[in-house]
Amino acid sequence: MDILEKLENIIQPLLDDLQVELVDLQFNKGTRTSVRVFVWEDGGISLDRCSAISRQIADIIERKDVISE
Numbered sequence: 001m002d003i004l005e006k007l008e009n010i011i012q013p014l015l016d017d018l019q020v021e022l023v024d025l026q027f028n029k030g031t032r033t034s035v036r037v038f039v040w041e042d043g044g045i046s047l048d049r050c051s052a053i054s055r056q057i058a059d060i061i062e063r064k065d066v067i068s069e
Contacts, residue, residue, distance in 0.1 A: 011057055
């Protein structure tokens with residue numbers, strides 16, 4: 001299982017609970033490792049909602065230690 005599959009497996013249940021659809025997931029391991037999560041919900045999504053979701057995703061990734069660096 002590659003890193004994108006691992007990330008999706010841990011992120012998807014959270015997004016399901018929040019009733020948000022995962023549109024795309026990107027992982028970049030370079031000088032600065034980054035995870036980009038693109039989401040969608042009916043009626044659009046606010047910046048505040050994106051920020052809250054981002055914090056929850058970051059917390060899960062950290063707790064599950066998916067990205068060791």
